[in-house]
Amino acid sequence: MTAHVRSEDGTAHARSETAPAPRPRVVMVDGVPMSGLVAEADGQPRAVVVALHGGASTAAYFDCPGHPRLSLLRLGARLGFTMIALDRPGYGSSAPYPDAIEHPEQRVALAYGAVDAMLGEKPRGAGLFVVAHSNGCELALRMAAHDRDGLIGLELAGTGLRYQDAALDILRDAGPTRRPPGLRQLLWEPADLYPPAVLTGITNSSTGAPYEAAMVRDWPGRDFxxxxxxxxxxxRFSHAEHERVWCSDAEALAGIADVFTNAPRFVTAEQDNAGHNLSLGVTAAAYHLKVLSFVEECVVSQGAEQQVAEKKMEVG
Known part of the structure; x- marks a missing residue:
């Protein structure tokens, strides 16, 4: 089925109401293979959305096998965005290259390089928007703070400035290959908020990235x-109603807002009926619609800013 949409110049285009399955891609970036999933918009994209998964996961977090309704990638492509979910540096094809991913600046370069290689000369619409979950927020924030044009906004979820006390006790013993008792309860409870197949680990990676142990330790108090x-x-900063890893009360959210001293806009949102893994729960589609609504707002804002800049140039 197709729907007809009208572009800014008034031209009508047909856009499919169903998106094809995302395609796996592997590209080389400075000798390191970077993998991910790509779902392209039908026609000129509104923007490119880059999605970064959390710890012990993969790009499949954003396209849950067997559950297309939960897929951020399919929904985004259907709404006119080109979607890229990367296997973060240290995961997927880049996992055998620990020396190339040790430092934050290496990981930022690999992520941007992978996006550039996967897009090639294809249009980017208004620019790049980065969506990140949990440990993926570290890379997303560093990408956003990087001196690079073309980024229009950022969605963070499953992170914070303070661990909950119970979570901190458990996470102290976690590592790339260590899953301490209680970790499952932190990340996957309440269980009835996830489809049964998701709880079998169908989007999980067998190991984490080596650098993440130090990252988890230093993230809340120093790096974030x-x-x-x-x-x-x-x-946009999202937290689950049943978040068990991070503090997300009013005081915690105010503290998070305070550290974004140069962001032109900062909004918070709670997702009802959700646990830590927002994009895999029964309310994933609702969450993704809200995220993509914010992306659309950033696209419109970017267009307005460009018009103002062009008028100033004409006057000048």
């Missing part, structure tokens, strides 16, 4: 506040 201050695009 320092990097957030360099973000100069709109930010």
């Amino acid at each position: 506040p320092a990097v957030a201050a360099g973000v100069r695009v709109p930010v």
